[in-house]
Amino acid sequence: MARDRQLDPVGRVEELRAALRHHNELYYQKDAPEIPDSEYDAMLRELIQIENDHPDLLTPDSPSQTVGSSATTTFAPVEHRIPMMSLDNAFDEEELQAWVGRVHKGVGNATDIKVVAELKIDGLAVSIRYEKGKLVQAATRGDGRVGEDVTANVKTISVIPSSLKNAPEVLEVRGEVYMPISAFHALNAIEQEAGRKTFANPRNTAAGSLRQKNAAVTAERQLSFWSYQLGEIVGGPELTTQHQVFDYLRSLGFPVNPASVVLDHVDDIITHSESWQQQRHSLDYEIDGVVFKVDELSLQQQLGSTARAPRWAIAYKFPPEERTTKLLAIEVSIGRTGRATPYARLEPVVVAGSTVEFATLHNEDQVEAKDVRVGDTVIVRKAGDVIPEVVGPVLSERPKGLRKWKFPANCPDCGQKLFRPENEVDHRCLNTSCPARVSGTIEHFASRGAMDIEGLGEQRVKLFCQEGLLRDVGDIYSLDPEKLVKFDKLGDLSVRNLLESIEKSKSRPLANVLVGLNIRHVGGTVAATLASSFGHLDNLEIATEEQVSAIEGIGPIIAASVVEWFSQEENRSVVQKLRAAGVNFAGPEKSDAPQTLAGMSIVVTGALEGFTRDEIESLIVAHGGKSPSSVSKKTTALVVGGDERSSKRTKAEELGIPILSEQDLLKVIETGTL
DNA sequence: ACACCTCGAGTTCT
DNA sequence: CTCGAGGTGT
Numbered sequence: 001m002a003r004d005r006q007l008d009p010v011g012r013v014e015e016l017r018a019a020l021r022h023h024n025e026l027y028y029q030k031d032a033p034e035i036p037d038s039e040y041d042a043m044l045r046e047l048i049q050i051e052n053d054h055p056d057l058l059t060p061d062s063p064s065q066t067v068g069s070s071a072t073t074t075f076a077p078v079e080h081r082i083p084m085m086s087l088d089n090a091f092d093e094e095e096l097q098a099w100v101g102r103v104h105k106g107v108g109n110a111t112d113i114k115v116v117a118e119l120k121i122d123g124l125a126v127s128i129r130y131e132k133g134k135l136v137q138a139a140t141r142g143d144g145r146v147g148e149d150v151t152a153n154v155k156t157i158s159v160i161p162s163s164l165k166n167a168p169e170v171l172e173v174r175g176e177v178y179m180p181i182s183a184f185h186a187l188n189a190i191e192q193e194a195g196r197k198t199f200a201n202p203r204n205t206a207a208g209s210l211r212q213k214n215a216a217v218t219a220e221r222q223l224s225f226w227s228y229q230l231g232e233i234v235g236g237p238e239l240t241t242q243h244q245v246f247d248y249l250r251s252l253g254f255p256v257n258p259a260s261v262v263l264d265h266v267d268d269i270i271t272h273s274e275s276w277q278q279q280r281h282s283l284d285y286e287i288d289g290v291v292f293k294v295d296e297l298s299l300q301q302q303l304g305s306t307a308r309a310p311r312w313a314i315a316y317k318f319p320p321e322e323r324t325t326k327l328l329a330i331e332v333s334i335g336r337t338g339r340a341t342p343y344a345r346l347e348p349v350v351v352a353g354s355t356v357e358f359a360t361l362h363n364e365d366q367v368e369a370k371d372v373r374v375g376d377t378v379i380v381r382k383a384g385d386v387i388p389e390v391v392g393p394v395l396s397e398r399p400k401g402l403r404k405w406k407f408p409a410n411c412p413d414c415g416q417k418l419f420r421p422e423n424e425v426d427h428r429c430l431n432t433s434c435p436a437r438v439s440g441t442i443e444h445f446a447s448r449g450a451m452d453i454e455g456l457g458e459q460r461v462k463l464f465c466q467e468g469l470l471r472d473v474g475d476i477y478s479l480d481p482e483k484l485v486k487f488d489k490l491g492d493l494s495v496r497n498l499l500e501s502i503e504k505s506k507s508r509p510l511a512n513v514l515v516g517l518n519i520r521h522v523g524g525t526v527a528a529t530l531a532s533s534f535g536h537l538d539n540l541e542i543a544t545e546e547q548v549s550a551i552e553g554i555g556p557i558i559a560a561s562v563v564e565w566f567s568q569e570e571n572r573s574v575v576q577k578l579r580a581a582g583v584n585f586a587g588p589e590k591s592d593a594p595q596t597l598a599g600m601s602i603v604v605t606g607a608l609e610g611f612t613r614d615e616i617e618s619l620i621v622a623h624g625g626k627s628p629s630s631v632s633k634k635t636t637a638l639v640v641g642g643d644e645r646s647s648k649r650t651k652a653e654e655l656g657i658p659i660l661s662e663q664d665l666l667k668v669i670e671t672g673t674l
Numbered sequence: 675a676c677a678c679c680t681c682g683a684g685t686t687c688t
Numbered sequence: 689c690t691c692g693a694g695g696t697g698t
Contacts, residue, residue: 204688335684341685343685354687356686360684362685363691382686387686387690389690424693520682524681525681553696555694555696557693558681628679628681629682632678632679633679634678634679647690
């Protein structure tokens with residue numbers, strides 16, 4: 001890297017910006033980074049450094065100014081002397097009522113219990129530390145015990161005092177940093193004007209803005225703050241109630257949300273929640289619920305805390321947001337198996353924080369059952385807060401004369417007739433050389449559950465197919481580097497990386513190879529069963545239907561599908577290509593981990609902290625347990641990541657199945673008992 | 675024949 | 689996450 005930046009900062013800045021933009025594009029538009037993240041980070045840091053030294057060189061379109069491309073910057077860890085606990089959530093009236101009941105019981109008398117109500121601001125929790133009235137440190141919540149040092153960034157937030165009058169020796173103020181909706185819109189208007197990508201939602205923008213390495217960027221982002229809690233305090237006044245905490249914070253000059261009020265009766269919380277649910281959009285900031293805390297600090301102490309959260313507080317989370325929008329079209333996409341899936345193309349609408357434009361409609365019967373028609377106004381929501389879902393039409397707004405939707409007769413990709421077998425719900429394209437099926441099959445082979453070939457994603461597979469470099473998955477292992485450079489205009493380096501990850505894929509376990517072959521009804525679980533029963537692909541290749549269906553968990557239909565697959569000439573040639581390339585066909589060795597989970601069936605839901613879902617599931621299997629994807633009576637326990645609500649969790653609660661945290665599970669694996 | 679578990683497949687947006 | 693359908697036990 002050039003060391004002459006002192007001599008020619010202007011030139012160096014231009015050089016860095018050009019390089020960063022180039023790599024941004026590779027990384028975000030194509031899924032093909034050319035340089036390691038660390039190198040990218042180094043360039044970005046150098047750019048920010050120069051811009052700091054020469055503020056006159058800073059331009060708004062500099063790559064240092066875009067949050068979207070946030071490099072994985074790290075901040076110094078800060079240990080919270082008093083942990084920032086998370087709150088238990090209630091998702092409906094009943095759970096709220098249950099909390100009220102527990103509070104009554106815990107306090108043990110019939111007198112009215114006062115409760116403070118606050119809005120649950122959708123922002124980032126931070127803790128700000130003052131010593132002798134001076135702001136000395138600010139940290140994010142992190143995992144509650146250790147957060148990140150964002151002092152420089154927090155200092156740029158104008159509503160947060162940098163020094164206090166009449167302050168105690170030590171004072172930690174806790175609250176929520178957020179971006180007002182108006183500021184968010186203003187920022188996006190500027191972004192749009194400049195032709196840059198706009199930000200998705202205020203919360204993420206606030207998070208990105210606060211975690212800027214360059215605090216000057218944070219300063220421009222118009223972040224704001226509501227305080228609601230004290231952390232460590234030395235030499236402060238005697239406070240006996242939560243609402244006195246608010247008054248005290250106000251007296252020190254901190255913003256306290258005006259909606260933070262005292263309710264005289266704990267039973268009032270239900271109507272209070274409902275009222276805010278109605279009014280939530282009248283505010284200039286986003287809220288995702290209402291928080292209730294027992295007002296008397298002495299009662300709080302009496303109620304105490306569980307390992308994860310205080311018993312004296314509860315956060316009521318609003319139900320998922322539903323929005324209406326126009327159904328512009330119903331289109332059909334062809335998957336790797338030939339299945340034709342109808343999906344809705346919608347007038348873009350923001351639902352629960354992201355813009356939704358597409359939503360699956362699953363199949364013809366679903367479209368029929370929902371009776372949605374092109375031109376309808378439809379209700380859209382997020383299933384599990386992630387996947388957009390069309391709930392149904394708003395019939396009162398249906399224009400006259402809308403026709404029922406008819407499933408198209410022909411494949412949108414190859415034009416052949418679509419078939420809907422009798423007694424089945426799906427339409428299929430039966431053409432094995434349909435471009436959508438070919439590229440889908442190859443993408444699937446390279447995907448993570450199968451051969452996990454990095455750098456061979458959707459974009460490239462499509463391109464290679466178009467250019468005739470790939471006709472089936474066997475061709476992956478004979479790709480010609482010279483042609484790659486020519487067609488994709490790839491650099492030598494990315495070609496080398498791609499070939500390297502292709503090479504690595506040759507040693508994947510047999511089960512992954514089987515998954516990659518795209519045999520109908522053979523996914524991860526069935527593939528693992530086949531792999532351990534047959535031990536080698538050569539054995540499976542010559543197996544009869546009887547032999548395959550004799551295996552536990554595999555019936556006549558799957559067996560027929562497997563044998564049929566291996567009987568096809570095209571497929572045999574694929575297998576031959578893989579064999580010739582030296583792809584691993586041998587079965588797995590037995591794991592030697594202690595079988596502490598033998599006989600247990602443990603379902604996982606939500607986002608874990610220390611593992612990916614795949615990792616935790618194979619960990620469970622390696623210890624002799626099962627990890628199916630849904631909860632049933634036979635389930636031993638449900639592991640829940642985060643505090644997410646899910647249908648699995650509801651079901652587990654109905655069935656009285658124990659719910660474990662990630663840590664609980666690790667303990668179970670160690671000890672073998674629940 | 676039926677109920678209940680499991681599994682595969684497709685899906686959205688960042 | 690959701691849906692449909694395969695596998696197994698009754």
